[in-house]
Amino acid sequence: AAGVIQSPRHLIKEKRETATLKCYPIPRHDTVYWYQQGPGQDPQFLISFYEKMQSDKGSIPDRFSAQQFSDYHSELNMSSLELGDSALYFCASSHLGQETGELFFGEGSRLTVL
Amino acid sequence: AQTVTQSQPEMSVQEAETVTLSCTYDTSESDYYLFWYKQPPSRQMILVIRQEAYKQQNATENRFSVNFQKAAKSFSLKISDSQLGDAAMYFCAYTLFNNAGNMLTFGGGTRLMVKP
Numbered sequence: 001a002a003g004v005i006q007s008p009r010h011l012i013k014e015k016r017e018t019a020t021l022k023c024y025p026i027p028r029h030d031t032v033y034w035y036q037q038g039p040g041q042d043p044q045f046l047i048s049f050y051e052k053m054q055s056d057k058g059s060i061p062d063r064f065s066a067q068q069f070s071d072y073h074s075e076l077n078m079s080s081l082e083l084g085d086s087a088l089y090f091c092a093s094s095h096l097g098q099e100t101g102e103l104f105f106g107e108g109s110r111l112t113v114l
Numbered sequence: 115a116q117t118v119t120q121s122q123p124e125m126s127v128q129e130a131e132t133v134t135l136s137c138t139y140d141t142s143e144s145d146y147y148l149f150w151y152k153q154p155p156s157r158q159m160i161l162v163i164r165q166e167a168y169k170q171q172n173a174t175e176n177r178f179s180v181n182f183q184k185a186a187k188s189f190s191l192k193i194s195d196s197q198l199g200d201a202a203m204y205f206c207a208y209t210l211f212n213n214a215g216n217m218l219t220f221g222g223g224t225r226l227m228v229k230p
Contacts, residue, residue, distance in 0.1 A: 105151075
């Protein structure tokens with residue numbers, strides 16, 4: 001079965017640079033979520049999109065932006081990177097009509113800021 | 115705001131024995147979902163088990179079962195016949211169902227070690 005695809009899997013950037021992470025949800029899933037997991041921490045919700053509109057917003061810094069495109073893939077753009085942005089970034093998807101409440105996670109994109 | 119608390123940062127269990135991981139949550143809602151996710155060293159988040167709040171029966175998935183106490187807002191995970199492959203971080207998570215999306219709120223995690 002198709003899963004959530006994230007790219008790139010690993011990314012190394014310098015401080016003050018910009019990074020873009022991509023997420024391709026499971027086919028027919030209409031909702032995408034972004035989570036940030038720092039070292040030794042639990043995943044923190046950043047932002048979500050339903051049918052290409054922002055549906056919920058968590059602790060996403062103003063330096064970050066995201067969108068969901070017509071093909072339902074999503075991109076997380078991070079600018080003016082800081083050392084503290086080093087983390088594992090998860091994308092997850094779901095279908096609003098499903099009654100399980102389950103989110104399906106990708107394998108994550110590991111961002112390292114030097 | 116909903117919060118999820120896992121009071122055990124680390125647990126260990128002998129292979130083939132049983133271990134219980136604790137989770138409590140705080141919500142004013144009556145209809146929601148609870149999950150246990152497993153995160154092995156590969157860092158992939160894998161769903162272990164889910165529980166709908168409206169169901170009184172505790173969920174079971176093979177060696178994994180939960181003890182859901184709605185009034186006490188408690189949701190513990192029992193792993194029976196522990197295997198070496200069960201070693202991982204375990205996260206308890208909560209979500210509302212009636213929402214534009216099912217945003218998950220995670221607990222701080224419990225690291226489970228399995229001793230051979």
